[in-house]
Amino acid sequence: MFARLAVATVALLLVPVVPASAAGPLKDRTNRYVGSAVAAQPLNSEADYRSVLTREFDSVTPENEMKWAVVEPNRGQFNWSGADAIVNYARQNGKSVRGHTLVWHSQYPGWLNNLGSSELRSVVQQHINTEMGRYRGRIRAWDVVNEMFNEDGSRRQSIFQQRMGDNYVADAFRWARAADPSAKLYINDYNTEGVNAKSNALYNLVRTLKQQGVPIDGVGIQTHLSIQYGFPTSMRQNLERLAALGVDIAITEADVRIPLPADSTKLNTQANYYKQVWDACHAVSRCVEFTTWGFTDRHSWVPGTFPGEGAACLFDTNLRPKPAYTRINP
Ligand code: 9MR
Secondary structure, eight states, X not given: OHHHHHHHHHHHHHSOSXXXXXXXXGGGSOSSEEEEEEOHHHHHHOHHHHXXXXXXXXXXXXXXXXXXXXXXXXXXXXXXXXXXXXXXXXXXXXXXXXXXXXXXXXXXXXXXXXXXXXXXXXXXXXXXXHHHHHTTTSXXXXXXXXXOBOTXXXXXXXXXXXXXXXXXXXHHHHHHHHHOTTSEEEEEESSOSSSSHHHXXXXXXXXXXXXXXXOOOEEEEOOEEXXXXXXXXXXXXXXXXXXXXXXXEEEEEEXXXXXXXXXXXXXXXXXXXXXXHHHHHHTSXXXXXXXXXXXXXXXXXXXXXXXXXXXXXXXXXXXXXXXXXXXXXX
16 A cells, blocks of 8 residues: 555656646647757756657757757867757657758857868868768758848858858758758748748748759748737748748747746737747648747746846746647647
8 A cells, every 4th residue: 555655656756747738738739840949958867858848749959959060169070969869869759850950150160260162162061961961861851051141131141151152052952952862951040930121032032942943842930039029910921922932831949038027918928929820830731840949948048148038938947838838739
């Protein structure tokens, strides 16, 4: 009797959190991939983090572990430990992986700055080959080119743009297709949810790339929102026009930050924003993925980048579902 009780108590203690929704996990609510950015550190060390992730999501995006500065901090010296941990977790738990990201102006290693244009070109190709090749067949979709536009729709003057010229985008996609023909290849950006100068530029570029036969399969819409700004109500229209170009759409990094402290009014507004993103994706048949940039306020990039803001995720710091979660999975 006592032994049975003790076993029951231990079992209870081992279950980190109660199921979030009577309706079942979020991933079972939709035929879209439901993903989250994940970090290897809590994945390896926090049982409740791992358990909620496993229960609620069917896709994972390494938050930082596949970025160039992490995987090749010095030329020819590789560090795959975090990326491997996440890909292995995914394989063991039947999760899909979104690779993030190959060509990006941020978080690239400093040694690239010393390269001239022809050397940079071959190094970028080699980087794409090496990283995509390592995980060939195990990554569903890759963010090949990330954040290449300025807000006004002009091209960001990254080292790739400056040293390799306009064609760096088409080249990156061609190299990526060759490196892993089974992966869907995406261009990804932020502040491109609604119709605006930046999303117009994105639309025009994708149309041109398609016309040129460049192997691009999808457009990632990051969707970092704040309740301080109005919801981008033209989101559905924007997703529809992009999908009409013959590409898939993914919501790749959704979160909705709140000026702290959060209260029930703000959390309710946040819930409305998440629901509108969810609905915009579900209104467009080619929107194949709804991924959030982290799932718990315990681990979120927001407070570090926007002092005084936070509480941007679907689950609170104790991994309890917030109103936003319940709104999309009632
Ligand atoms: O969440 C990431 C954070 O931990 C990093 O410090 C930061 C560095 O730039 O990148 C964050 O992730 C970004 C993503 O890779 C691209 N889109 C914007 C995300 C939030 O900044």
